[in-house]
Amino acid sequence: MTKIKQGSGGPVQFRHRMEGxxxxxxxxxxxxxxxxxxxxxxxxxxxxxxxxxxxxxxGHRHSYSGRTGLNIGVGPNHFHRFQITTNIANGHRHVISGRTTGNIRIGGMVGYKLIIERIVRQKV
Structure with a gap:
């Protein structure tokens, strides 16, 4: 299960990575x-x-939010399945589905994976 502990290096948190x-x-x-x-x-x-x-x-992107399914397994190697639809953009939605990783340990500040894209300007 996810726990938050206080240690000498600051709070330690356990999360799951989701990508695909x-x-x-x-x-x-x-x-x-x-x-x-x-x-x-x-x-x-x-x-x-x-x-x-x-x-x-x-030419567009979608935001999304949801909840995972219940944990499958126990301890640090448990994971969750998920399936949701994105918000509508450009007149449509997409399905996001998969399974999380097992627990990953994050010390100190918790940050999200940032998607940084290069913008290319073209003359029309």
Whole structure:
């Protein structure tokens, strides 16, 4: 289960990495990548919330947020399955689905995987 401990190096948190490709819609896909957020206890098990923004494809991007399924397994190697649809952009949505990694340990400040894209200006 996800725990927060106080140590000499600051708080240590355990999260799950989530990344992959969206479903194919209108002849394109987007990449996504984020870490799980808040732990939601449920009947002796738990879920996580998550959120993010996809990479740009076909001139647009999608935001998304949701909750994982309940944990599968226990201890540091447990994981979660997830399946949601993105918010509408450019008149359509994509499905995001997969499974998280096992727990990853994050010390100190918790940061999200940032997607940094190069913008190329072209003369019209």
């Amino acid at each position: 490709l969206t479903s194919l819609v209108q002849n394109h896909r987007h990449s996504f990548g984020n870490l799980s957020d808040i732990v939601i206890p449920e009947d002796g098990r738990h879920r996580h919330t998550f959120q993010g923004i996809t990479t740009t494809a076909d």
